[in-house]
Amino acid sequence: MRLKCPLCGERDRREFHYYGAEDYLHRPEVDAEPAAWDNYLHLRDNPAGMTRDLWYHEAGCAQWLLVTRNTVTHEISAVELVAERAK
Amino acid sequence: MPELIAKSALEGFSAQHLAGATLAEAEVGPITSVAVYPDGAKALAKGLKSIGLTFPAPNAFIEKKGTRIVWNGRDQAFLTGVVPPTLEGAAVSDQTDGWAVLALGGPGAVDVLARLVPLDLRLSAFPVGRVVRAPVNHMNAVILRTGDYAFEVMVFRSMARTAWHEFEAAMQALAARAAMKS
Structure with missing residues (x-):
């Protein structure tokens, strides 16, 4: 498996650390309903197909990446910088 | 306070010439x-x-x-x-003081790096003036292409000797293999 880091280019899977679902980017407000927090902390989809998750390029540029990939075909359709996304 | 003696990260390590490659500590200044x-x-x-x-x-x-x-x-x-x-x-x-810089040169340098870095660092893919952040085995490093046959590898100073050992071992392995062929 290879990920095309927007900064470093195509790199081997060994250089990355998997963190979890994209949900971690959508932290609820402090005073949000408990249901929102429950969803944020505990509830995850387990899709057969397209999924978006966070990877850390620990042996490269040390950036957080948002990876769009397909769990069935293993196709990787997009790799974005989390930092650029927030701008 | 006593006078402290500044030492480079690889003080006392003399340059190694093996397998068409030269390994030495590089002086890059501040x-x-x-x-x-x-x-x-x-x-x-x-x-x-x-x-x-x-x-x-x-x-x-x-x-x-x-x-x-x-x-x-x-x-x-x-x-x-x-x-x-x-x-x-x-x-x-x-x-x-946080970094050690190793100079790896000579026509064999690219083969030495090929043993340790999972990237294509041949001149065609990695020309002079390019730099990558990449693992040397499991060590985070910054690798610069400073000449057609010259690289500089920056590693955390705490890993200077490990990096030196890794490169030296790769050079020895390449030299041993070349000796078997001839």
């Missing part, structure tokens, strides 16, 4: 981290202009008269070989 603030690029560019440099594109370094600015992350670079002028628009910190 190393300064330049981390650009959000919206600080313009102000930084002004400061860098005073020493004839511009902020490098990702995976590139720029050299002017022994002074280099080396990309090493998003909005981040190392300035080496010069005591930095006043730079606005960026967090500037001295990293000289």
Whole structure:
């Protein structure tokens, strides 16, 4: 498996650390309903197909990446910088 | 306070010549981290202009008269070989003692790196003026292509001897293999 880091280019899977679902980017407000927090902390989809998750390029540029990939075909359709996304 | 003796990270390690490659410690002078603030690029560019440099594109370094600015992350670079002028628009910190720099040269250098770095570092894919942040085995490193047959490898100073050992072992393995062929 290879990920095309927007900064470093195509790199081997060994250089990355998997963190979890994209949900971690959508932290609820402090005073949000408990249901929102429950969803944020505990509830995850387990899709057969397209999924978006966070990877850390620990042996490269040390950036957080948002990876769009397909769990069935293993196709990787997009790799974005989390930092650029927030701008 | 007693007078302290400054020592380089690989003090006492003499250059190794094996398998068409030469391994030695490189002297790059002061190393300064330049981390650009959000919206600080313009102000930084002004400061860098005073020493004839511009902020490098990702995976590139720029050299002017022994002074280099080396990309090493998003909005981040190392300035080496010069005591930095006043730079606005960026967090500037001295990293000289935090890094060890190894020079790997000669026609065999690329084969030595091929044993340790999972990237294509041949001249066609990695020309002079390019830099990568990549693992040397499991060590995080910054690798510069400084010449057709010359690389510089920056590692955390605490890992200097490990890095030296890794390169030396790779050179020995290549030399042993070449000896078997002949």
